[in-house]
Amino acid sequence: xxxxxxxxxxxxxYLRLSVTDxxxxxxxxxxxxxxxxxxxxxxxxxxxxxxxVVRIFSTMGVDKVRITGGEPLVRPDIIEMVSGFSxxxxxxxxxxxTNASQLAGCAHELKMAGISRINVSLDxxxxxxxxxxxxxxxxxxxxxxxxxxxxxxxxxxINMVVMRDRNLDEVGDIVxxxxxxxFTLRFIETMPVGAAGQRARDxxxxxxxVREKLAQRFEFEPCRMRGAGPAKYxxxxxxxxxxxxxxxxxxxxxxxxxRVRLSCEGTLYLCLGQQDKLELRPLLRQGMSDEEISQAIVxxxxxxxxxHEFNTSPDQVVRVMSMTGG
Ligand code: SAM
Ligand code: SF4
Numbered sequence: 610x611x612x613x614x615x616x617x618x619x620x621x622x623y624l625r626l627s628v629t630d631x632x633x634x635x636x637x638x639x640x641x642x643x644x645x646x647x648x649x650x651x652x653x654x655x656x657x658x659x660x661x662v663v664r665i666f667s668t669m670g671v672d673k674v675r676i677t678g679g680e681p682l683v684r685p686d687i688i689e690m691v692s693g694f695s696x697x698x699x700x701x702x703x704x705x706x707t708n709a710s711q712l713a714g715c716a717h718e719l720k721m722a723g724i725s726r727i728n729v730s731l732d733x734x735x736x737x738x739x740x741x742x743x744x745x746x747x748x749x750x751x752x753x754x755x756x757x758x759x760x761x762x763x764x765x766x767i768n769m770v771v772m773r774d775r776n777l778d779e780v781g782d783i784v785x786x787x788x789x790x791x792f793t794l795r796f797i798e799t800m801p802v803g804a805a806g807q808r809a810r811d812x813x814x815x816x817x818x819v820r821e822k823l824a825q826r827f828e829f830e831p832c833r834m835r836g837a838g839p840a841k842y843x844x845x846x847x848x849x850x851x852x853x854x855x856x857x858x859x860x861x862x863x864x865x866x867x868r869v870r871l872s873c874e875g876t877l878y879l880c881l882g883q884q885d886k887l888e889l890r891p892l893l894r895q896g897m898s899d900e901e902i903s904q905a906i907v908x909x910x911x912x913x914x915x916x917h918e919f920n921t922s923p924d925q926v927v928r929v930m931s932m933t934g935g
Pocket of ligand 2: 632633634635636639640678679680707708730743930931
């Protein structure tokens with residue numbers, strides 16, 4: 610039973626953890642070019658601190674946790690962390706968002722440690738373009754995806770941030786790719802989070818336009834998806850492929866928001882698109898009891914903003930996306 614209900618009657622049942630702000634990629638909409646201001650290791654929460662916070666949340670009705678970043682797989686203790694979270698009895702759904710560049714080497718271990726499903730960023734199927742967008746290596750990502758499928762991680766959801774000048778012409782190809790490999794697909798609109806996200810505003814495409822473009826090649830029917838969150842899903846007729854459309858800009862879904870985000874430094878952000886927060890790290894390191902920390906969290910939830918203001922105040926969120934994990 611959730612004890613975390615905000616002033617708008619929304620239950621908070623979902624915690625997203627940016628376990629590191631570091632990343633082996635540099636997606637142009639996420640981490641600004643030349644960015645060096647990553648957190649120091651002493652200021653990042655330790656494995657034990659993360660597990661403690663998740664345990665405290667799990668006693669207050671949070672049963673769904675996503676590990677994200679930055680790139681979670683660059684954290685050396687990531688497998689122990691997954692085991693720590695999955696051993697908490699109240700956590701029913703433990704997932705990870707990853708760029709998959711290092712997934713080939715650890716997919717099986719992740720599955721054994723308790724990851725049931727993953728989301729993988731994939732913005733292009735063309736190696737040169739992929740490198741231009743992310744500075745990463747497409748081949749390693751594909752190897753990672755195939756290793757995850759081999760390890761029986763299911764579902765594997767592909768996240769594609771659609772950008773007018775960079776990959777809008779590939780939306781059909783990515784549908785074909787997901788049909789071929791049995792992945793789920795989600796399209797995402799670019800959000801003005803941090804300097805990089807704000808610079809990417811010129812590339813913004815409404816997903817209505819993507820749907821219209823795809824309708825020229827594919828026939829869709831409505832479908833339901835368990836745990837769909839903010840994504841609205843359609844199925845490609847005659848195929849198993851489900852496609853989710855995540856539209857924070859063109860059609861926000863704040864009314865049903867059920868989540869808060871913990872940064873790698875232990876800052877609890879109450880909304881992706883606002884600055885409202887609670888600094889948990891000092892509380893953890895000052896020797897506060899679980900009960901006292903729970904009370905601080907309950908009080909913070911009373912300050913959860915009603916909605917983001919990406920459209921009206923796009924310059925508002927200055928923190929880099931990898932701090933809060935998307
Ligand atoms: N490194 C992992 C990955 O790329 O999946 C996890 C962290 S990443 C910040 C999580 C998600 O946020 C990715 O799907 C990424 O494409 C998305 N993202 C990052 N910056 C964004 C932005 N400005 N607008 C929309 N989505 C963004
Ligand atoms: Fe790294 Fe993910 Fe951000 Fe890309 S979107 S830079 S992979 S954290």
